[in-house]
């Protein structure tokens with residue numbers, strides 16, 4: 001078999017006949033990537049293009065006394081130098097964040113985190129732009145930095161956000177969910193209550209491609225084209241219109257190939273605005289590409305929750321209630337990209353996969369002198385934090401009850417007949433069949449044998465641990481009525497055109513950053529309309545070419561845009577039915593659809609294929625039948641979908657060095673109907689690696705002055721091939737009842753589910769040390785301290 | 796200064812600054828944008844190319860240092876319209892997702908197979924350990940290299956990828972035959 005063509009090659013079954021859910025249809029995007037012909041933002045070269053570099057704050061908190069740009073302006077290759085004051089003159093110094101706060105594009109009054117944007121230079125080449133940054137002299141009056149989130153609300157703490165009128169503290173918001181009285185009552189009558197403080201440290205998505213943009217303003221016709229690393233091109237277009245005051249119909253946002261997103265590329269960053277301003281002022285295309293340290297220190301971080309969790313149960317292990325108090329660090333600006341009504345994202349699903357009686361959460365979010373962000377790194381809007389909380393709490397409870405953690409989970413999992421299940425915090429889980437999924441994982445792992453092996457090893461002084469987690473995700477935001485960002489509801493459009501010769505173009509609003517939409521979306525349409533996937537081109541990531549929608553994050557592409565693709569194909573099929581009835585001269589009621597053709601009921605020989613119909617759609621048609629074969633839909637999801645899964649991690653801890661080795665990792669996922677099993681498996685693999693990274697090594701730390709200690713890939717550690725095992729995956733399939741093809745989304749499941757499995761495994765390995773909890777990241781030094789009787793939170 | 800080198804078999808000469816990195820020379824001066832850039836500290840390997848047949852991180856080499864030498868980039872893997880088996884391996888075993896690390900991974904693993912036609916899983920992992928992939932979790936990259944190794948040695952007996960022979964438990968609620 002050769003791999004000459006992109007989409008058509010398949011190792012198992014013919015995907016032309018059965019496009020969805022079977023075999024390994026290879027990806028249509030791969031032929032360009034393996035030849036080095038992907039088109040990423042930084043690959044773009046336009047005639048006369050200039051390069052932009054940003055001067056950033058060296059300190060975390062300080063008043064700007066003066067900015068002197070004369071020397072930089074005198075640099076022979078420099079075309080433009082812009083400061084915050086100059087932006088303020090054009091009312092561009094501040095921009096709205098995605099959560100109703102504002103963020104400085106360039107600082108005017110103060111800098112509020114290390115790495116904040118202070119000025120920018122536009123020059124003839126990359127190197128000259130960087131050189132000129134060094135010629136800008138900024139004088140600061142250093143202010144004490146608010147670094148420790150626990151003392152950020154002290155009266156004595158300096159006020160970070162004095163740009164907000166009347167602001168006298170660092171309070172960002174309070175948020176509450178669940179029933180406090182019912183929860184307290186359940187705790188009062190419980191046999192056992194276990195409480196545990198746990199930190200989910202600040203981490204960073206660090207996609208391999210950093211953020212960047214090329215802005216090209218045409219002063220004659222007033223059009224602005226922005227190629228940018230965005231996961232949400234349409235939302236960005238609207239925001240650019242609002243921020244820059246340009247007419248939206250003259251703005252085109254193009255998101256070409258994107259080198260990984262993981263939520264890092266959802267927000268609007270000052271760099272994008274700077275590139276636009278640079279192009280407006282110079283009349284030339286302007287490219288901005290951030291370096292790795294800019295990416296790690298200034299763009300959207302993730303997590304940063306300190307969670308005090310409590311779990312109440314009966315003596316025999318029936319979980320009654322969960323409550324938690326959360327202190328959330330939102331950095332200097334509230335730049336969270338969560339739906340408006342959900343300031344804490346979907347953290348409310350912290351009751352997990354268990355049928356309990358009551359739950360309550362109270363959260364306080366504060367400002368600190370750190371980079372803004374908060375919802376990123378494949379977290380499904382904070383479900384990562386929620387799942388970590390509940391899965392660690394359940395293990396702490398098992399520890400106190402001296403019960404096997406699997407047994408405890410099996411006793412409490414929501415049962416299949418309870419779906420759709422409404423949680424005690426008001427979330428409706430669409431479908432699930434949890435126990436077989438957990439049992440499948442146990443079977444692959446051979447859990448009993450692992451426990452026996454662990455006993456043997458313990459007897460020999462070795463530290464082996466087995467960690468289990470069960471997660472329920474909530475992905476695919478909307479619906480419209482509940483979810484929006486800045487008033488833009490989370491519903492997504494899709495448009496399908498069938499050409500006269502029977503090939504098709506599908507246009508979708510979401511944007512791939514590696515998920516393979518060009519392949520899977522073609523499969524969805526192929527399944528619905530009977531045109532081979534190879535003959536369907538998927539267009540995405542260009543606001544001029546695609547219908548409006550909110551983009552790719554929160555695992556929403558398949559649940560929302562995927563649904564839109566299926567529905568638009570069905571709509572086209574109904575149009576085709578009318579044309580078929582004319583062609584076959586029968587009434588529509590007499591037509592039967594069989595993949596790819598209509599035939600007359602009772603007379604299968606009288607049939608027309610979708611190809612025949614396509615040609616006729618553009619030819620002679622009877623009166624009353626609209627010509628053409630195309631349609632558009634906007635899909636408003638009925639509810640979220642709830643992928644879920646059972647993960648088992650096996651670790652060995654070296655008693656002499658405290659180094660953790662992940663020996664095995666078993667992941668059984670239920671993401672409903674899988675469109676392309678090969679791609680689904682790949683998504684799981686990637687997420688598991690993220691999870692191991694967060695559990696064992698990744699953390700954006702700060703010193704007491706607010707200096708970021710994770711500003712390079714030397715300091716912010718990401719797993720390489722040597723730190724992760726060969727993943728063992730399995731799948732169960734419980735379709736979503738409300739998704740047109742039963743799919744649920746999978747992109748973030750493994751990132752959500754795997755960190756607690758790893759931590760549970762390490763804590764299990766350390767049983768001889770009588771430790772019930774150790775905070776991430778489980779680096780050798782932190783673990784060594786814990787094993788020496790001194791476990792410390794990372795912040 | 797003027798530099799001359801052979802890139803993918805072609806002699807190129809350009810006037811450049813002495814400090815210009817090879818990665819930027821390739822990308823900005825030769826428009827060979829398949830070689831990527833991903834970090835400031837020589838950790839990610841997105842920039843890996845060959846210098847005289849050895850993989851190097853082109854963000855750590857000056858264009859001037861490559862003068863007089865032979866450079867091969869991902870664009871030079873395909874020969875006369877024939878994909879290299881390593882390229883086909885990555886397609887067949889889903890060794891890439893966003894594709895940003897892919898050119899570097901391809902160059903490193905092509906070099907590995909040249910020196911070790913039948914590497915073990917551990918040897919493959921070690922060969923790519925100076926590189927980061929944020930998307931794939933590495934297992935499918937390992938399988939891609941194994942696929943290419945088998946392809947080249949003629950030992951790949953079926954079209955079934957090593958990736959797919961894993962046992963998959965199923966508790967299907969939906970019947971196997973969907974319309």
Ligand code: FES
Pocket residue numbers: 831832833834835836837838839840841842843852853854855
């Ligand atoms: S760009 Fe990261 S190692 Fe060269």
Ligand code: FES
Pocket residue numbers: 208259260514890891892893894895896897927928929930931
């Ligand atoms: S495929 Fe995205 S970084 Fe490797």
